[in-house]
Amino acid sequence: MQPLTMREAYGQALVALGESNPDVVVLDADVSKSSRSTLFGERFPERFFNVGIAESNMMSVAAGLAASGKIPFVNSFSFLLTLRAGEQLRTGIAYPRLNVKVAGAYCGLSDSFDGPTHQDPMDLAVMRAMPNMTVISVSDSIQAKKVVAAAAAWPGPVYFRLNRNALPEVSTEDSPFEIGKAIWHRRGADVTLIATGIMVHRALEAARLLETDGLKAGVLEVHTIKPIDTEAVMSAARETGAIVTAEEHNIYGGLGGAVAELLVEHGPVPMERVGIRDTFAESGDYEALLAKYGLTSQAVVDAARKVMRRK
Amino acid sequence: MVSRRVECSKQLAAIAAKLRVDVMEMVFRVQTGHLGGSLSAAEILTTLYYHQLNVDPNNPDWPDRDRFVLGKGHAAPALYVVLADLGFFPREELKSLRQINCMLQGHPDMRKTPGVEMSTGSLGHGLSAAIGMALAARLDGKHYHVWALLGDGELDEGQIWEAAAYASFSGLTNLTAIVDFNRVQLDGPTDCILCMDPVADKWRSFGWNVVEADGHCVDSLLKAYEEALAVTERTGKPSVILAHTVKGKGVSFMEGQAAWHGGVPNAQQYEQAMKELTQQLELRGDCGCSR
């Protein structure tokens, strides 16, 4: 069975959350059919606010709702939430630690055909630099549902990025999910692949490829980019002495940046980053873009070989 | 110089009808792209590019050319058909809309596509960028005119009104805005999402002249352009043309339907759409004047 698109899973999770929590309200800025927040709107029209194409207004409206005891989930494309409405988010929500959940749709290159105007290789960097913000990058549709519930239960502002498409599943209904706690998919001896989002699956493939050459690669999934699981990252560094990070994001400021900062402060080991190399991409088929911009399992394998040579 | 200024309105109407056929073909082939807002802008883009704008396809960077900014950047397919037909780039490129390693991005890219004046696609920027171009003309003592095409949903953005206030405050007389007033945005009719009525009064209160037009009638549009320029000249205030249109115009089952904002037809729907569009093309036919 083809997995649900992540956005569809997200929309369904919003509805489920709305059933159990009457304080949950949902906002969208005229992209509810794309973000799939429309599912909540159909079920709970009185708790759904489509403000029109006006993201900045939406963000501050959410601040007001949160200041009045509601739990707003704010929806649009990630670049609009983090950048156009980014100042409203910073000053109006992050600063006063308001309980707003920001759902960044169409993350990374996943809105592939719409092109660079709609793609977003920089949301993690922007959100990570914002004090009080919890930052999550979702890896599959099953996890998306857990993230919605966990974000609602987490006090204060949360940003989570969601892929537009159906991704291969890397978790099951039973796998645990806890904000701030990285997930070990396999332990390694030679290198650890630290991945997030769509790159978790690709890192797992890379680990299997490396295994055929007798190399033991660990795979650590870091879904919470902030607060990052320092303990898990540093134990990976100690265990294997070499790290590769992999993310559908600019190599600057995202997971790679966060891990590099930890390593440098707590115990440097060689590290390589797989990510978008500080460029805007282009329109095209999603898989083709991922390949062209270096987000493949082979790219992870190559980075792993390179980092092991540096040990 | 205008590349080939078309005076005959029947001919302009025929060009718009052909544009619809080309847009439909192009989007169907690659199964991605925004049809609704492209079809609604067909006559607007045709009258601008084949009649009004002073541009030179052989010299797209000519400093004195008129500027056109597509604020509603998702109507890129319609703009691309026009630019290709005028010779800014080979028509062959239309086949690879939105494909990797190709020129025509999902939304207009001024660095990749000759004739595209501004990279747009994130709604709300266009009018401000057009103001910048108009201010530059003033600084440089140039006489080109700047046109910006906005969506009516796009008017939701606060930035549009920041721009509207600033343009009239600055007394810009070399700037004209056009609103593709189709009363539909992405999630539904503007009446249900965010109704900005009374739109004409809003623009007036922001210091603009307002001219209304039938956005699918070539004569009405040509008259509106003339009137807008004349009243701007007279009043020293910029003008906005509210071009009343139908989203998805020309395809019966797409007209007025938000679902066709970004929806793409299947083979059967495509056949039906092409039947209707080619019929209209034949009806508008050849007017007998030579281009």
Ligand SMILES: Cc1ncc(C[n+]2csc(CCOP(=O)(O)OP(=O)(O)O)c2C)c(N)n1
């Ligand atoms: C700032 C911004 N918000 C949201 C979108 C997504 N989006 C693309 S087109 C569109 C609807 C536009 O409606 P309108 O301006 O009326 O255009 P038209 O009806 O002419 O297609 C939306 C919400 C966007 N491109 N930019």
Ligand SMILES: [Mg+2]
């Ligand atoms: Mg519209």
